[in-house]
Amino acid sequence: MENKQRSKIQPGAAVEVVQKQHQATGTLTKGTVKDILTKSQTHPHGIKVRLTSGVVGRVKNILAEDEA
Known part of the structure; x- marks a missing residue:
């Protein structure tokens, strides 16, 4: 559910x-x-973000620092 809440995702x-x-x-x-x-x-399919690599997509999982 975290991937569907904007407040849980930070640059x-x-x-x-x-x-x-x-x-x-x-x-x-x-x-x-x-x-x-x-x-x-919120968004039912996940929050849309742009990654530092330029890829645009919807967040499916928020990773711990050691998983990145």
């Missing part, structure tokens, strides 16, 4: 996201949040 957080083109397969990409793109406080 610099380590996350796994699913990109739009990978939604059907569920392929996840690890990275660090650069920008939060979703303006609402």
Whole structure:
């Protein structure tokens, strides 16, 4: 549920996201949040973010620091 609440995600957080083109397969990409793109406080499919690598996707998992 944390991935659906904007308040739980901060720039610099380590996350796994699913990109739009990978939604059907569920392929996840690890990275660090650069920008939060979703303006609402919650979203049923996950909060959309831009990673430092430039990848845009919806957060599926928030990782602990040692998992990044």
